[in-house]
Amino acid sequence: MAELVQLLFAGLTTGAVYALVALGFTLIFQASEVVNFAQGEFVMLGGMVTVFAMKAGLPLPLSALLAVLVAVATGVLLHRLAIEPAKGATVVTLIIVTIGASILVRGLAQILFDKQFHALPAFTGDEPLRVLGAAILPQSLWVLGGAAAIVFGLWLFMERTLLGKAVRATAANRLAAELVGIDTRLVLALAFAVSAAIGAVGGILVTPITLTSYAVGTLLALKGFAAAMLGGIGNPVGAVAGGLFLGLLEAFAAGWISSTYKDGVAFLVILLVLFLMPQGLFGRRAVERV
Amino acid sequence: MIRRRLLQGVATAGLLLAAQPLAAAEPIKIGSFLSVTGPASFLGDPEKRTLELYVGKINAAGGVLGRKLELVVYDDGGDANNARTFATRLVESDKVVAVVGGTTTATTMAAIPVLEDAQVPFISLAGGIEIVEPVKPFTFKTPHTDRMACEKIFEDVKKRGLSKVGLISSTAGFGASMRNQCLKVAPERGIQIVADERYAPGDTDTTPQLNKIKGSGAQAIVNADFGQGPAIVTRNVKQLGLDLPLYQSHGVASKSFIDLAGPAAEGVRLPAAAMLVPDQLPDSDPQKKVVLDYKTTYESTQNQPVSTFGGHAYDGLMLLVQAIERAGSTDGVKIRDALQATKGFVGTGGVVNMSPTDHMGLDLSAFRMLEIRGGTWKLLY
Amino acid sequence: MSPGTRTKIAVLGVLLLVLLLVPILLPSAFHLRVAALVWINATAALGLALLMGQAGQVSLGHAGFMGIGAYATALGPKHLGLDPLASMALGTLAAGLLALLVGRPILRLKGHYLAVATLGLGILVHLVIVSEVPITGGPDGIQVPRLEFLGWRLVGPELWYGITGTVLLLAAWLALNLEDSATGRALRALHDSEIAASVVGVDVARHKLVVFVIAAVYAAIAGGLFALFNRFVTPDVAGFLRSIELVTMVVIGGMGSIAGAIVGAALLTVLPQALTLFHEYEHAVLGFLIILFMVFLRQGIVPGLAGLLARRRLA
Numbered sequence: 002m003a004e005l006v007q008l009l010f011a012g013l014t015t016g017a018v019y020a021l022v023a024l025g026f027t028l029i030f031q032a033s034e035v036v037n038f039a040q041g042e043f044v045m046l047g048g049m050v051t052v053f054a055m056k057a058g059l060p061l062p063l064s065a066l067l068a069v070l071v072a073v074a075t076g077v078l079l080h081r082l083a084i085e086p087a088k089g090a091t092v093v094t095l096i097i098v099t100i101g102a103s104i105l106v107r108g109l110a111q112i113l114f115d116k117q118f119h120a121l122p123a124f125t126g127d128e129p130l131r132v133l134g135a136a137i138l139p140q141s142l143w144v145l146g147g148a149a150a151i152v153f154g155l156w157l158f159m160e161r162t163l164l165g166k167a168v169r170a171t172a173a174n175r176l177a178a179e180l181v182g183i184d185t186r187l188v189l190a191l192a193f194a195v196s197a198a199i200g201a202v203g204g205i206l207v208t209p210i211t212l213t214s215y216a217v218g219t220l221l222a223l224k225g226f227a228a229a230m231l232g233g234i235g236n237p238v239g240a241v242a243g244g245l246f247l248g249l250l251e252a253f254a255a256g257w258i259s260s261t262y263k264d265g266v267a268f269l270v271i272l273l274v275l276f277l278m279p280q281g282l283f284g285r286r287a288v289e290r291v
Numbered sequence: 292m293i294r295r296r297l298l299q300g301v302a303t304a305g306l307l308l309a310a311q312p313l314a315a316a317e318p319i320k321i322g323s324f325l326s327v328t329g330p331a332s333f334l335g336d337p338e339k340r341t342l343e344l345y346v347g348k349i350n351a352a353g354g355v356l357g358r359k360l361e362l363v364v365y366d367d368g369g370d371a372n373n374a375r376t377f378a379t380r381l382v383e384s385d386k387v388v389a390v391v392g393g394t395t396t397a398t399t400m401a402a403i404p405v406l407e408d409a410q411v412p413f414i415s416l417a418g419g420i421e422i423v424e425p426v427k428p429f430t431f432k433t434p435h436t437d438r439m440a441c442e443k444i445f446e447d448v449k450k451r452g453l454s455k456v457g458l459i460s461s462t463a464g465f466g467a468s469m470r471n472q473c474l475k476v477a478p479e480r481g482i483q484i485v486a487d488e489r490y491a492p493g494d495t496d497t498t499p500q501l502n503k504i505k506g507s508g509a510q511a512i513v514n515a516d517f518g519q520g521p522a523i524v525t526r527n528v529k530q531l532g533l534d535l536p537l538y539q540s541h542g543v544a545s546k547s548f549i550d551l552a553g554p555a556a557e558g559v560r561l562p563a564a565a566m567l568v569p570d571q572l573p574d575s576d577p578q579k580k581v582v583l584d585y586k587t588t589y590e591s592t593q594n595q596p597v598s599t600f601g602g603h604a605y606d607g608l609m610l611l612v613q614a615i616e617r618a619g620s621t622d623g624v625k626i627r628d629a630l631q632a633t634k635g636f637v638g639t640g641g642v643v644n645m646s647p648t649d650h651m652g653l654d655l656s657a658f659r660m661l662e663i664r665g666g667t668w669k670l671l672y
Numbered sequence: 673m674s675p676g677t678r679t680k681i682a683v684l685g686v687l688l689l690v691l692l693l694v695p696i697l698l699p700s701a702f703h704l705r706v707a708a709l710v711w712i713n714a715t716a717a718l719g720l721a722l723l724m725g726q727a728g729q730v731s732l733g734h735a736g737f738m739g740i741g742a743y744a745t746a747l748g749p750k751h752l753g754l755d756p757l758a759s760m761a762l763g764t765l766a767a768g769l770l771a772l773l774v775g776r777p778i779l780r781l782k783g784h785y786l787a788v789a790t791l792g793l794g795i796l797v798h799l800v801i802v803s804e805v806p807i808t809g810g811p812d813g814i815q816v817p818r819l820e821f822l823g824w825r826l827v828g829p830e831l832w833y834g835i836t837g838t839v840l841l842l843a844a845w846l847a848l849n850l851e852d853s854a855t856g857r858a859l860r861a862l863h864d865s866e867i868a869a870s871v872v873g874v875d876v877a878r879h880k881l882v883v884f885v886i887a888a889v890y891a892a893i894a895g896g897l898f899a900l901f902n903r904f905v906t907p908d909v910a911g912f913l914r915s916i917e918l919v920t921m922v923v924i925g926g927m928g929s930i931a932g933a934i935v936g937a938a939l940l941t942v943l944p945q946a947l948t949l950f951h952e953y954e955h956a957v958l959g960f961l962i963i964l965f966m967v968f969l970r971q972g973i974v975p976g977l978a979g980l981l982a983r984r985r986l987a
Binding site for chain 2: 214
């Protein structure tokens with residue numbers, strides 16, 4: 002039992018980060034069909050800016066706010082200076098643009114910050130909580146709670162605000178949205194800004210557990226992408242479910258099957274799921290118009 | 292008497308005249324390829340800073356053989372294929388006299404054939420034992436091998452009267468190589484490996500693996516990795532409340548490990564070079580002065596704590612400079628001969644005694660056993 | 673002469689000219705090594721260009737096939753006592769068979785789902801190479817024996833420049849023929865619309881599979897050549913970043929353009945060598961350049977420049 006709970010929490014904590022990255026992918030994908038491979042860099046910026054702002058003497062909440070602002074500015078700049086000018090290019094071309102952007106952000110981060118690993122202090126102490134014989138870090142609860150709050154906030158925004166409805170309309174049919182007077186350019190910029198903020202918050206929440214460095218973005222982008230696809234891209238519920246599922250897969254594969262091949266087990270399951278459900282767990286079947 | 296003086300003076304002047312234009316025209320080129328970015332940037336970055344820092348200092352002090360040193364550094368990003376291309380470039384385009392570099396075993400092994408073919412002396416900064424075993428004519432290395440780390444750790448485990456070890460290692464180069472060596476030397480040292488768990492580079496939670504070690508009957512845990520992994524493992528051991536002695540390797544030997552692992556680092560032991568504890572060395576220790584000098588110079592110019600990795604680069608550069616001076620030449624074969632004749636060189640990694648059959652020149656005494664106490668290193672023996 | 677034949681002759685002619693000129697203009701072993709790497713990468717990119725440009729399918733795990741070719745060439749002689757060349761042939765066969773086997777289910781997926789499935793495939797190959805240390809040498813890599821042919825030792829940058837260049841020329845010739853064949857035209861139709869293609873009687877699934885296998889074989893050959901030429905391989909050859917690099921080569925050069933794949937491969941192989949000039953800024957500059965190319969030549973370099981030229985001629 003203790004082992005089960007331990008693995009469960011290990012998987013959920015890692016999975017929550019994947020879920021937030023996947024959610025970022027989904028938002029931008031909905032608005033533009035672009036898979037933004039620079040998504041992991043937002044997580045990196047969240048952690049690194051907070052670390053360096055605290056080193057400069059700012060308190061944690063202010064540092065975190067600054068980090069989110071920096072990430073959002075990066076996201077908006079990415080849209081304005083790279084995605085917007087390439088408007089009309091094929092989706093694959095836009096994906097390469099985001100890959101270029103992630104190399105650029107990482108290249109600048111290694112100069113502006115440094116190449117060392119950094120930690121943040123846990124928000125509410127390091128003393129593990131005992132749950133059914135398992136030891137859970139309080140920070141894990143922050144990560145899970147934070148992820149849940151973000152998902153709920155995003156749902157409220159999408160369902161209850163005019164802007165949110167504009168985003169959904171653009172996602173459903175861009176041309177129709179433009180015809181009813183929605184500024185789709187603004188919607189797309191907004192999608193980049195919100196994705197960046199989500200990524201940055203995720204980065205701040207997990208850095209006390211996972212540590213951070215200028216280079217953590219690549220792996221997160223890869224895992225987040227896999228999670229988004231597993232859930233069914235373009236579906237926020239799918240993104241969260243896919244992220245948590247991937248995290249759990251890795252933890253249980255490491256604990257029960259083979260720690261060497263845990264990533265292999267995770268990707269085998271993804272392949273299997275896609276063979277059986279080619280649109281992912283929650284994806285809808287798209288109809289191709291001829 | 293006076294005539295002799297005069298003659299000497301004339302001869303010296305003549306030598307100076309002959310040497311002068313040469314010194315002005317031709318610096319001695321030293322090449323380097325390092326993993327300044329990528330997964331091993333944690334090691335490559337301080338190595339690069341050290342080389343640049345000390346080449347500048349040597350030049351300010353008049354250079355070598357009356358000539359300035361010129362350093363050519365390329366960043367291989369941790370990719371072995373890039374390393375080989377840059378090694379070719381150093382030999383063919385830059386025409387370097389010798390190479391000090393190769394952050395990882397993979398980048399080093401990829402470059403060796405190129406440098407051996409060109410008969411360019413090469414001092415590697417990587418740990419893998421295969422670099423100098425079997426001995427290759429022009430290849431040397433400065434860091435301790437991972438096999439030595441395993442031996443030192445197992446020695447300490449035995450001293451504590453324990454014998455069952457749970458191994459947890461990264462699947463990346465350093466971890467995989469040290470895991471291999473530990474599995475190999477364990478039986479010779481009377482150690483039984485009861486668990487052999489691994490994690491991928493970049494993994495941020497190792498509690499599933501440690502949970503398995505918990506159930507394996509291990510009496511001590513050995514972690515083979517550098518960078519972020521060891522800090523995560525150390526924190527996870529604390530989180531799970533595993534009350535077992537935890538050993539890290541020389542791969543974590545920098546102050547940032549203690550900062551990253553936080554209070555969980557208390558009681559962790561590791562084999563490391565004297566570099567980490569210069570103040571605790573007795574005054575009679577030959578390494579004390581060298582290590583203190585390097586530490587002060589590095590920390591006062593780079594604004595970051597010293598690590599043993601930068602020290603490997605310091606040792607490599609100094610070994611090379613002294614060899615060039617002894618050889619009195621920049622000819623590859625002559626430098627090589629001088630390098631392997633190195634005796635009693637005191638570096639940050641230990642006292643180096645090379646020979647044609649030993650191109651590393653360190654023994655187990657170069658490793659100290661340290662324990663982390665009160666947030667800092669404590670020299671045990 | 674049909675327009676297809678004219679393009680074919682133009683592309684092969686220019687390629688041959690470049691192949692002959694490089695050793696005359698840049699004779700140092702370093703330059704020849706970089707050039708040989710360009711030819712090897714271009715061979716792999718060519719296969720991917722067929723898959724992406726012709727069949728409209730993205731593979732994010734293509735380096736996996738390169739890894740199979742490279743490691744087969746390294747491991748055959750070590751563990752089975754085989755000739756390196758025979759091992760390379762076996763590796764190529766294995767890569768082709770694997771593509772054939774997993775191709776059917778994987779290619780049923782569309783767009784990004786296909787991308788993540790190929791990504792998974794690449795990661796699995798990489799993971800096996802990294803983890804099975806006693807067999808593969810693990811992350812520290814493995815030496816590859818010298819190639820001997822009729823008692824001749826095949827060494828020297830000039831020789832390998834020639835071998836890799838010849839292979840690329842052959843690969844380009846085959847790819848161009850494929851593009852111009854009935855199958856190729858069917859594939860191009862497929863890129864535009866699968867349903868339309870199947871309505872006019874093209875066996876979509878079969879063609880996709882054929883191209884997938886061809887792309888895998890090209891990558892495996894490139895991997896094998898790399899192992900023989902480099903005489904040392906590490907798991908990086910099969911890594912995720914290599915796969916991304918290959919895709920970037922194809923897109924930057926110009927999707928759907930055989931010449932584009934070669935230009936893209938040349939650019940991404942030579943650029944890091946040129947960017948060492950910028951020292952610590954080299955990665956930032958590389959990222960910036962990729963964005964710049966994609967924004968201003970969004971169809972890729974070759975089609976983009978061709979378009980510019982055509983417009984000027986009209987004006």
